[in-house]
Every structure is written in structure tokens, then in C-alpha cells.
Amino acid sequence: MKTAAVLGAASGIARSLAAELARDGYRLVLAGRDGEELTALAGDLRVRYGADVRVRGFDALDEASHRAFVEGCLQDAGGELDGVVLAYGYLGDQRRAERDFAEARRIIETNFTSCVSVLHLFAEYFERRRRGWMCVFSSVAGDRGRQSNYVYGSAKGGLSIYLQGLRNRLAKSGVQVLTVKPGFVDTAMTFGKEGMVLVASPEAVARGVMRALKKGRDVVYVPGFWRWIMAGVRAVPERVFKKLSL
Amino acid sequence: MEVSLSGWGRYPVQRCRVYRPESLKALKEVLASKTESSYLARGLGRAYGDAALNEGGGVILQTRRNRFLGFDEAAGVVRCEAGVSLAEILDVFVPRGYFLPVTPGTKFVTVGGAIASDVHGKNHHKDGTISNFVADLDLLTADGNRMTCSPDENADLFWATVGGMGLTGVILGASLRLIPISSSYIRVDYHKARHIDEAFEMFEATDEQYQYSVAWIDCLAGGRSLGRSVLMRGNHVPAEELPEALRGRPLHTGKKRMLTVPFDFPSVTLNYTSIRAFNALYYRVSKGSPGVLVHYDPFFYPLDAVLHWNRLYGKRGFLQYQVVFPFETSREGLIALLERLARDRRSSFLAVLKRFGAEGPGLLSFPRPGYTLALDIPARDRGLFAFLRDMDEWVLKMGGRVYLTKDAELAPELFAAMYPRLERFREIKGRIDPENRFSSSMARRLRLVEGAR
Numbered sequence: 045m046k047t048a049a050v051l052g053a054a055s056g057i058a059r060s061l062a063a064e065l066a067r068d069g070y071r072l073v074l075a076g077r078d079g080e081e082l083t084a085l086a087g088d089l090r091v092r093y094g095a096d097v098r099v100r101g102f103d104a105l106d107e108a109s110h111r112a113f114v115e116g117c118l119q120d121a122g123g124e125l126d127g128v129v130l131a132y133g134y135l136g137d138q139r140r141a142e143r144d145f146a147e148a149r150r151i152i153e154t155n156f157t158s159c160v161s162v163l164h165l166f167a168e169y170f171e172r173r174r175r176g177w178m179c180v181f182s183s184v185a186g187d188r189g190r191q192s193n194y195v196y197g198s199a200k201g202g203l204s205i206y207l208q209g210l211r212n213r214l215a216k217s218g219v220q221v222l223t224v225k226p227g228f229v230d231t232a233m234t235f236g237k238e239g240m241v242l243v244a245s246p247e248a249v250a251r252g253v254m255r256a257l258k259k260g261r262d263v264v265y266v267p268g269f270w271r272w273i274m275a276g277v278r279a280v281p282e283r284v285f286k287k288l289s290l
Numbered sequence: 291m292e293v294s295l296s297g298w299g300r301y302p303v304q305r306c307r308v309y310r311p312e313s314l315k316a317l318k319e320v321l322a323s324k325t326e327s328s329y330l331a332r333g334l335g336r337a338y339g340d341a342a343l344n345e346g347g348g349v350i351l352q353t354r355r356n357r358f359l360g361f362d363e364a365a366g367v368v369r370c371e372a373g374v375s376l377a378e379i380l381d382v383f384v385p386r387g388y389f390l391p392v393t394p395g396t397k398f399v400t401v402g403g404a405i406a407s408d409v410h411g412k413n414h415h416k417d418g419t420i421s422n423f424v425a426d427l428d429l430l431t432a433d434g435n436r437m438t439c440s441p442d443e444n445a446d447l448f449w450a451t452v453g454g455m456g457l458t459g460v461i462l463g464a465s466l467r468l469i470p471i472s473s474s475y476i477r478v479d480y481h482k483a484r485h486i487d488e489a490f491e492m493f494e495a496t497d498e499q500y501q502y503s504v505a506w507i508d509c510l511a512g513g514r515s516l517g518r519s520v521l522m523r524g525n526h527v528p529a530e531e532l533p534e535a536l537r538g539r540p541l542h543t544g545k546k547r548m549l550t551v552p553f554d555f556p557s558v559t560l561n562y563t564s565i566r567a568f569n570a571l572y573y574r575v576s577k578g579s580p581g582v583l584v585h586y587d588p589f590f591y592p593l594d595a596v597l598h599w600n601r602l603y604g605k606r607g608f609l610q611y612q613v614v615f616p617f618e619t620s621r622e623g624l625i626a627l628l629e630r631l632a633r634d635r636r637s638s639f640l641a642v643l644k645r646f647g648a649e650g651p652g653l654l655s656f657p658r659p660g661y662t663l664a665l666d667i668p669a670r671d672r673g674l675f676a677f678l679r680d681m682d683e684w685v686l687k688m689g690g691r692v693y694l695t696k697d698a699e700l701a702p703e704l705f706a707a708m709y710p711r712l713e714r715f716r717e718i719k720g721r722i723d724p725e726n727r728f729s730s731s732m733a734r735r736l737r738l739v740e741g742a743r
């Protein structure tokens with residue numbers, strides 16, 4: 045049986061992706077901070093898809109616990125883990141982050157440094173196993189810094205570059221590293237926020253991610269048109285870009 | 291986020307601030323923040339009028355709280371969060387041989403909404419309302435506590451919450467008893483009734499042979515044809531009685547194709563003539579013959595095939611008017627109502643007539659023994675409200691009542707007279723939510739809750 049671990053499984057997008065994986069026959073380890081939520085989600089996947097689901101506590105910001113956590117996941121998986129999804133994230137408050145370094149640090153640590161910690165531990169395992177996949181949620185926000193969310197954007201940008209390197213390292217071991225760059229997705233992260241356009245449903249995003257995983261892709265924009273939007277955004281010269289209110 | 295919200299009838303439209311927590315933790319935080327003077331849970335917004343609105347206050351969408359929590363195969367009991375829709379239950383459980391014990395005429399309602407309105411279906415004369423099948427429910431009350439309520443535990447709160455229009459708290463989840471089926475099909479007998487008396491006769495004589503029973507009534511027929519209707523009544527078909535061609539997939543959930551009405555139709559498309567044409571056409575095509583095999587989806591949800599069909603009524607929206615008359619006054623009550631509707635040319639696109647069975651213990655539940663009539667009325671002029679006020683008074687005089695989940699205009703004093711258990715409801719509300727943390731536009735309009743903000 046195939047097994048995957050989902051980190052930040054209660055996130056809006058992860059809920060849908062977990063459903064896609066369950067439908068595809070994966071046994072799942074759902075990891076996150078909110079045990080009650082994970083239990084509800086596990087129940088849902090069992091009822092809907094007859095999935096074999098376990099729940100495991102995980103706090104990204106507690107890096108010291110990561111090694112034991114990864115070992116726990118491997119145990120839950122019966123020693124054979126096929127894939128890992130990293131879906132947690134923290135948008136934070138840009139304005140606050142400019143004034144209060146604690147907020148900036150939390151954004152950076154959640155979206156970047158904690159990912160380095162936990163992904164390196166999984167990478168070690170997959171490198172040894174010589175197959176498997178790692179599916180990590182970055183963001184279109186990481187493609188270019190904008191005044192409205194550059195702390196989050198820079199953390200996601202750092203994550204994207206980290207994943208390029210990780211992919212390069214794991215390619216010879218036959219391990220797929222998929223960088224997911226969603227546009228705006230209709231989840232708790234964006235609900236009620238201003239400036240949301242072209243908002244996609246988490247279900248549509250999950251389906252897109254699943255297709256990319258199966259095709260062995262490296263980087264995927266979901267929905268796909270964001271690839272072209274971001275190509276446009278990146279092409280604007282900095283001397284023009286800096287004057288835009290984005 | 292402040293948005294303009296309405297019910298399914300798109301009248302009235304009001305400004306509300308919406309929240310959409312996914313986790314219980316996030317939901318509790320919304321309530322504990324006390325940012326709003328009051329809160330109201332909202333499901334899929336299929337209540338027609340202002341039941342799921344809270345003008346100037348908080349509306350907490352439950353649609354992302356839609357997880358199944360467990361299924362007891364032996365008992366056929368599904369446990370789920372309140373945001374699960376009936377459509378999802380059908381998708382998951384029909385293929386396993388289970389069906390909804392009670393379903394309204396659309397599957398796009400949430401379990402929470404169905405309980406809060408104590409909905410009825412075509413089987414009310416046999417099975418009563420949905421609360422008969424709710425083994426228990428979890429309620430998040432104003433003090434932030436979670437209470438399990440059932441007919442045995444916190445029974446008073448249970449009977450105030452079913453049919454309680456969201457005013458006792460947020461229904462978090464429920465255990466619902468499903469019924470076993472072996473096929474997705476209903477064998478439907480269509481009978482034409484030339485006038486209202488013939489319809490009554492048929493209902494009285496043979497309704498007990500059918501688990502599901504409803505009639506489409508042609509509101510425009512007058513004189514000797516007043517109440518001309520088509521009765522559509524049926525029973526589940528066991529798989530072994532299906533014809534060869536259908537036996538391969540006896541429990542399929544139907545086709546997923548859906549039409550959408552993408553924009554507002556100008557109201558004229560639904561003027562008197564077009565309604566007349568539609569009604570006449572419908573009357574002709576639905577003659578049918580006895581014993582027709584019909585898939586449950588078109589049988590129970592004929593309108594669901596067109597998403598957003600409410601846009602057909604144009605920007606000004608429409609009201610749905612559903613009333614029940616006791617048996618003793620049904621004939622007199624319905625005839626006067628239909629005559630008045632025809633005379634004022636307010637007749638609707640669709641009118642549904644159904645015989646109700648026994649009354650349940652829900653304090654504000656609508657159904658009571660008698661005949662219920664439901665129809666759509668376009669909101670095209672202010673005169674409508676005087677007209678409906680007359681109708682409400684008539685209904686009260688006949689000992690009947692108006693269905694809250696469809697209502698947008700009933701006056702508080704008429705409401706109080708129609709619902710004799712209101713005082714009991716208020717007493718429980720006062721105890722469980724003394725500060726009226728939960729309120730709605732409907733609650734304030736009907737003075738359902740004294741002193742509500």
C-alpha cells in the first residue's frame with residue numbers, strides 16, 4: 045500500500061489534496077497542530093473513501109521535535125513512506141511584520157526555515173530509499189517581491205529556491221520534488237481579504253497538483269494560467285515595478 | 291467581510307458581515323471575539339426570505355464545516371458536521387444502499403439548515419420531519435460550550451433547536467439515521483385530478499399506499515377546474531424489480547450534468563402569460579401513466595438540474611409562500627387562497643400541494659396535520675405585501691400557519707398566534723442565550739426573541 049504524510053493537513057488546500065490522495069488509494073498520515081481538526085478530517089476520509097488514516101501532532105515551529113516526528117511518520121507508514129506533502133503556511137500581517145520583528149520572524153520561520161528543517165529530514169529518508177516524492181506548497185508570491193506581502197513573499201521565494209536545490213540533489217536518487225505555486229485559493233488564508241482576483245477552489249487546485257505529481261513535474265502553477273501572469277509580472281523592469289502599488 | 295446577502299428568493303437583500311471558520315477552534319474564536327452584536331449560522335442559503343440573514347450583524351457560514359465523522363453500518367447512522375450537504379450524503383451513501391430519511395425539494399441544503407428548519411419531504415404523511423431521524427446533535431451555545439442534545443438528553447433544547455432557525459446556537463454536527471434502499475429508483479403513479487375535490491379524494495383514499503406523495507397544482511385554473519392538479523406518488527423500487535437494463539447499476543447517483551442560469555432574467559420573462567404557458571405545458575406533459583420508474587434525482591429534485599434557477603425571477607427576486615391548513619378547513623382555506631391568487635394575478639411558476647401527517651414536538655416546527663400549499667410569488671410591486679398580509683390573516687383564521695424558512699413578510703402578532711409553542715421556545719432561548727448573542731433579521735422582524743439586537 046502507498047503511504048503519504050501530509051503536513052498542515054487541516055489547511056484548506058491540504059484537505060482537498062488529502063481527499064485526492066485517499067481516492068487514489070493512499071494510506072495517509074495527517075499531521076498538524078489542531079488534533080480535533082485532524083481527527084475530523086481523518087473520519088471524513090474514512091467514511092468517504094474507506095481510507096486508512098492516522099493522525100500525528102506536528103508543530104512546524106518546534107524544530108527540535110522534527111526528527112522524532114519524521115520517525116513517527118515512518119512508523120505510521122509501516123516503514124515505507126512514498127510521499128510527503130508540505131501544505132502548512134502562514135500569511136501573517138505584512139504591516140505588523142514591518143513594525144514587529146516577532147511577526148516577521150514567524151512568517152519567515154513558518155514558511156521557510158521550518159520547512160528546511162523538516163524537509164531535510166524527509167529528504168534523507170527518500171535519498172536512501174531512492175524513490176518517492178515531495179510536494180511542497182510555495183506561492184506565486186515568491187516569484188516577485190511586492191510591498192503588500194514581501195515578508196511572506198520572500199520566505200516563499202526562499203522556499204522555491206531551496207526546492208530547486210533539493211530537486212537538483214535528489215534527481216539522481218529518482219526522487220520527485222514538486223514545487224507548487226498556487227495563485228489565490230479560496231481558503232481561510234484568503235477569505236474576506238481585499239484584492240483577491242481569479243480565486244480558485246481548493247478542489248480545483250488539489251486536482252491540478254495531483255495531475256502534476258503523476259506526470260512527474262518539477263514546478264506547477266495552479267491554476268495553470270498563473271504561469272503566464274507571473275511571467276508577465278517578472279518581466280516588468282524593476283525601475284517601473286518599484287513605482288507600482290502592488 | 292461585509293457583503294450583500296439574501297435568501298434563495300433574493301428578497302430581501304441585506305448587508306451582513308460574513309465569517310467562514312473551518313475548524314471548531316476558529317468558529318469559537320469568531321463567537322468569543324464579540325466583534326458583532328449578534329451572530330447567526332448559515333448553511334447553503336436555501337431558506338427563501340430572511341431566516342438566514344442577520345442585517346448589520348455576523349453571519350457564520352458553515353459550508354466548510356462539512357466533514358463526515360463516522361458511519362455506523364449496522365444502524366445506518368451517519369455522523370457528520372452541520373455543513374455537510376444532503377447532496378454529499380446522497381453521493382456517498384446511495385451507492386452503499388442508503389437514502390435520506392427525509393429530504394426537501396432541493397439537495398443543496400446543509401444538515402444544519404435542514405435541522406434548524408425541521409424540514410419535511412414528500413413522505414411527511416408517513417414519516418414526519420427530519421427531526422424524527424436525528425439521533426442527537428451537538429450545539430455550540432452562546433457561552434461557548436458544546437452541548438449534546440437528543441430527545442433523551444437536554445430534550446428541551448433539542449426541541450427548541452430543531453426548527454429553531456439557528457437561534458439557540460450553532461449546530462456543529464448531528465447523527466442522522468438513514469434508510470436502506472436497494473435501488474435508486476422510485477415507482478411513480480401519476481394521477482390527474484380535475485379539481486380540488488378530486489385531488490382531496492385521491493389523497494384521502496390512497497395516500498397511505500405511497501411513501502412519497504405530492505401534487506403539482508395549476509394555480510391558473512379557475513371555476514370548476516379550480517385546483518386542477520397532477521398527483522405524483524411513489525415508492526422505492528427493490529433492485530430485483532428493476533428491468534434488466536437498469537439492474538447493472540441499481541444504486542447509481544444519476545447524471546452530473548447541470549444547467550446554470552448565469553445572469554438575472556428580466557422579470558418580464560416570468561410575467562402572467564409566461565407563467566400561464568408554463569403551467570399549461572407542465573400540466574400536459576406530466577400526465578404520464580401509472581407505475582413509471584423514475585430515478586430519485588429528478589423525482590425529488592426537479593429544480594436542482596438548473597443551478598441558480600432563482601435568477602429566473604429577475605433582480606427583484608420573489609417570495610415563496612408556504613402555508614398549512616388543518617384538515618377541517620383545508621377545502622375552504624385553499625379554495626379562497628387559490629381564487630385570490632388568480633384574481634390578483636399573482637400566481638406562480640409552481641405550486642405544490644401535499645397532505646401532512648402528525649405534528650412533531652419541535653417548538654417552532656411548521657408541519658401539522660392538514661394540507662400544505664407552496665408557491666412562488668414574484669416580488670414585483672409593493673402591493674404584494676398588503677396582499678400577503680390578507681392571506682396571512684386568512685390562514686390564521688383557518689387555524690393554519692406560515693412556514694418560517696420560506697417567509698419574508700409575516701407580522702409578529704400573526705406569527706405568535708400561529709405558533710402556540712412560542713412562549714415555551716422563548717423561555718428556553720432566554721435561559722440558553724440570555725443576551726441574545728444569536729439573532730437574525732427574521733427573529734427581529736417577528737419579535738421571535740424579545741429585545742433582540
Ligand SMILES: Cc1cc2nc3c(=O)[nH]c(=O)nc-3n(C[C@H](O)[C@H](O)[C@H](O)COP(=O)(O)OP(=O)(O)OC[C@H]3O[C@@H](n4cnc5c(N)ncnc54)[C@H](O)[C@@H]3O)c2cc1C
Pocket residue numbers: 298330331332333334335336337338341342352372373393394395396398399400401402403404406407408409410411412454455456457459460461462593695696730
Ligand atoms: C428548491 C427548494 C425546495 C425546498 N423544498 C423544501 C421542502 O420540500 N421541505 C422543506 O421543509 N423545506 C424546503 N425548502 C427549504 C429548505 O429546505 C430550508 O430552507 C433549509 O433550511 C435550507 O438549508 P440551508 O442549509 O440552505 O440553510 P440556510 O438557508 O442557510 O439557513 C436556514 C436556517 O437554518 C439556520 N442554520 C443553518 N445552518 C445552521 C447551523 N449549522 N446551526 C444552526 N442553525 C443553522 C439558519 O440560521 C437559518 O435560520 C426548499 C428550498 C428550496 C430552495
Ligand SMILES: NC(=O)c1ccc[n+]([C@@H]2O[C@H](COP(=O)([O-])OP(=O)(O)OC[C@H]3O[C@@H](n4cnc5c(N)ncnc54)[C@H](OP(=O)(O)O)[C@@H]3O)[C@@H](O)[C@H]2O)c1
Pocket residue numbers: 052053054055056057058076077078081102103104105130131132133134135154181182183184185225226227228229230231232233234313
Ligand atoms: N490560499 C491561498 O491563496 C494560497 C496561495 C498561495 C500559496 N498558498 C500556500 O498553500 C499552502 C496551503 O494554504 P491554505 O490556504 O490551504 O492554508 P490555510 O487554510 O490557511 O491553512 C494553513 C495551515 O497551516 C497550518 N500551520 C500554520 N502554522 C503552523 C505550524 N507552526 N505548525 C503546523 N501547522 C501550521 C495551520 O494549522 P492550524 O490549523 O493549527 O492553525 C493551517 O492548517 C500554504 O503553504 C500557503 O502558504 C496558499
